[in-house]
Amino acid sequence: MVAEAADLPRAGGRAGRIIPLVAIPLGFAVLGFLLRLAAYLQAGWHPQLATYPEGLCRWDCQWYVNLVNGGYDTYPAPTLLDAGNWAFFPLFPAIVGGIHALTALPVMDVASAVSMLFAGLAAIVAWPLFERNLRAYTLYAAFLLCGPFSIYFTTFYTEVLFVLLTNCTLLALKRSRYVTAGAFTGLLSATRIVGVFMVLAIVVQYLLDYRKRGGTLRELPRELWRQPEIILAVLLAPVGLFAYMAYLHFYMGDALAFSHVQRAWGRVPGNPLIYLWIGLTDLPDSGFWPSTNQWLGLAAVFGLGMTVLLALQRRYAVALFCLMSLVVPLAAGMASMLRFVVALSPVVLPAIAFLARWRWLFVVSLLAFIASDYFFTVGWLEGWLALV
Amino acid sequence: MSGKRGLVLGSIVAVALGELAVAWLALHPNVDEGYRAYYIEQSTTCLDKPVGGQYPMGQTVSFLPDDQAGARQLRVCGWDGPAGDGTHSIGTSSMLRFAVSGPTDGLILRLMLTAITAPDQRDQRIVLSGNGVAMGEATIPDSVTTTLDFHVPDAAFASTPGKLDVVIDYPTATEMTPRDSNTHYRSIKLLGVQLRRPDQHASEGPQEDPVALRNHAGPDQPIAP
Numbered sequence: 001m002v003a004e005a006a007d008l009p010r011a012g013g014r015a016g017r018i019i020p021l022v023a024i025p026l027g028f029a030v031l032g033f034l035l036r037l038a039a040y041l042q043a044g045w046h047p048q049l050a051t052y053p054e055g056l057c058r059w060d061c062q063w064y065v066n067l068v069n070g071g072y073d074t075y076p077a078p079t080l081l082d083a084g085n086w087a088f089f090p091l092f093p094a095i096v097g098g099i100h101a102l103t104a105l106p107v108m109d110v111a112s113a114v115s116m117l118f119a120g121l122a123a124i125v126a127w128p129l130f131e132r133n134l135r136a137y138t139l140y141a142a143f144l145l146c147g148p149f150s151i152y153f154t155t156f157y158t159e160v161l162f163v164l165l166t167n168c169t170l171l172a173l174k175r176s177r178y179v180t181a182g183a184f185t186g187l188l189s190a191t192r193i194v195g196v197f198m199v200l201a202i203v204v205q206y207l208l209d210y211r212k213r214g215g216t217l218r219e220l221p222r223e224l225w226r227q228p229e230i231i232l233a234v235l236l237a238p239v240g241l242f243a244y245m246a247y248l249h250f251y252m253g254d255a256l257a258f259s260h261v262q263r264a265w266g267r268v269p270g271n272p273l274i275y276l277w278i279g280l281t282d283l284p285d286s287g288f289w290p291s292t293n294q295w296l297g298l299a300a301v302f303g304l305g306m307t308v309l310l311a312l313q314r315r316y317a318v319a320l321f322c323l324m325s326l327v328v329p330l331a332a333g334m335a336s337m338l339r340f341v342v343a344l345s346p347v348v349l350p351a352i353a354f355l356a357r358w359r360w361l362f363v364v365s366l367l368a369f370i371a372s373d374y375f376f377t378v379g380w381l382e383g384w385l386a387l388v
Numbered sequence: 389m390s391g392k393r394g395l396v397l398g399s400i401v402a403v404a405l406g407e408l409a410v411a412w413l414a415l416h417p418n419v420d421e422g423y424r425a426y427y428i429e430q431s432t433t434c435l436d437k438p439v440g441g442q443y444p445m446g447q448t449v450s451f452l453p454d455d456q457a458g459a460r461q462l463r464v465c466g467w468d469g470p471a472g473d474g475t476h477s478i479g480t481s482s483m484l485r486f487a488v489s490g491p492t493d494g495l496i497l498r499l500m501l502t503a504i505t506a507p508d509q510r511d512q513r514i515v516l517s518g519n520g521v522a523m524g525e526a527t528i529p530d531s532v533t534t535t536l537d538f539h540v541p542d543a544a545f546a547s548t549p550g551k552l553d554v555v556i557d558y559p560t561a562t563e564m565t566p567r568d569s570n571t572h573y574r575s576i577k578l579l580g581v582q583l584r585r586p587d588q589h590a591s592e593g594p595q596e597d598p599v600a601l602r603n604h605a606g607p608d609q610p611i612a613p
Contacts, residue, residue: 075419082435228393235403235404235407239407242407245410245413245414246409249414249417249418253418254417254423254427255413260428263427264571
């Protein structure tokens with residue numbers, strides 16, 4: 001049975017519509033916070049209430065905390081490690097660091113609160129993207145704040161800001177506001193390197209809209225001269241990246257340090273398909289449970305499969321963004337592919353809309369999300385490497 | 389031209405010029421030779437770092453986890469760890485630095501090391517030079533632990549008195565997993581080092597490191613002579 005689209009009740013006026021929109025993510029934020037606390041008390045290192053949510057901070061999260069506390073590395077890095085922290089993009093740590101400096105609250109308390117706020121905002125921005133479908137909205141809020149991968153969206157990872165800014169850009173593109181989309185992409189490009197690829201989506205969406213309005217290729221230069229906003233949008237898109245590059249140059253001498261430092265992390269540029277094949281065929285040492293590389297490979301296959309679906313639905317702009325956002329990291333290996341895929345909004349939003357399409361599937365998915373928040377957090381704390 | 393269109397065109401010019409300027413900066417990095425060689429040209433896997441090389445002549449320094457402070461005075465680049473079985477070489481060469489005072493004739497460098505267990509069980513070859521002057525080479529069978537002595541030629545100090553940079557090249561360094569970066573190739577695990585004059589006692593292993601002895605004895609325990 002296919003249910004009709006579930007919208008908010010019209011009664012109660014504007015406030016009557018806004019309150020549920022805020023209450024739903026807020027409720028999931030509280031529930032997720034408690035579930036992860038329970039997981040932490042179960043599986044954390046020397047767990048105590050006082051060390052929550054700090055105790056959830058593992059892997060790259062610890063690099064971000066160090067970045068807030070000590071800033072970017074000079075060269076040579078004070079730790080004398082080859083791997084300086086230049087690969088970690090600045091916008092989210094700068095926001096957390098700014099609030100930390102103003103309030104003097106512990107970094108992880110600030111980071112967790114800001115992450116949950118951004119996750120809630122990401123859900124609210126997605127409301128019009130879901131065509132005001134309440135079930136999809138509810139499921140998406142649960143996914144971000146109380147789902148299997150909530151650890152990325154509620155601790156200290158840039159993924160949450162990446163999702164929020166991606167949703168903002170998608171909304172701006174949906175409304176054909178190209179300069180706004182360019183400005184959001186400018187912020188996106190200061191959040192994660194792949195954010196800059198949203199510029200391709202802006203260009204493609206503009207051309208699709210232009211053709212829909214009856215525009216021809218021959219008339220395009222005259223149209224660009226008459227209405228040059230799209231050129232400004234394209235130039236704004238990499239502004240965050242360029243600002244970071246300028247900072248790096250004047251701070252430590254190499255504007256491309258964020259890329260060059262990949263060598264110290266052991267990343268070798270190669271054929272993404274070969275990396276994918278190596279990942280998928282990396283059989284477990286024993287048993288039937290897939291190996292870490294296989295999980296990462298399956299995540300990449302899911303992301304690429306959804307990208308093909310988007311293209312088949314003629315959503316070429318976001319399909320191109322997804323393709324670049326998956327293929328470029330994949331060209332340096334399988335590391336963190338699961339995290340990259342679940343933070344790719346154009347892939348996640350249609351998947352969530354599908355799960356919300358039938359009432360029974362919605363209920364099953366919601367319960368599965370909530371239950372898996374606890375179990376995936378335990379897995380995170382116990383070092384399940386696929387989550388890293 | 390309307391005000392809004394003028395603003396857009398002005399913004400386009402300003403942003404484009406700014407981005408061109410940053411692109412120019414990106415093409416002209418202001419970095420030293422070591423940074424350029426490791427990160428940009430990728431001609432070495434050994435990133436030269438400002439290590440002082442403070443070292444009391446003749447002392448054994450453990451490269452096991454029991455004397456990290458001592459080892460860090462000497463390890464310049466191409467090392468990872470220490471793990472429980474030693475400090476692992478990473479890449480295709482490593483460097484150790486010793487600040488040397490007093491006479492430098494006839495110095496002997498002793499390395500206590502283990503060849504890695506390579507996926508193809510290959511022997512590991514190491515080639516040593518001191519301040520650019522050849523010191524010798526050796527081959528260590530797969531997984532074998534051994535002690536090797538290398539004489540430091542007097543010529544090594546001709547151009548750089550007071551300092552000995554020992555470069556260990558690994559022609560047989562190997563990737564441990566498919567498509568490993570050459571910055572992560574492995575060859576040996578260093579257990580301890582000693583640089584001594586010919587009349588000094590030859591080390592019998594990392595257990596002779598006084599700091600390691602102190603660590604093993606505990607903070608309040610006397611160290612047996």
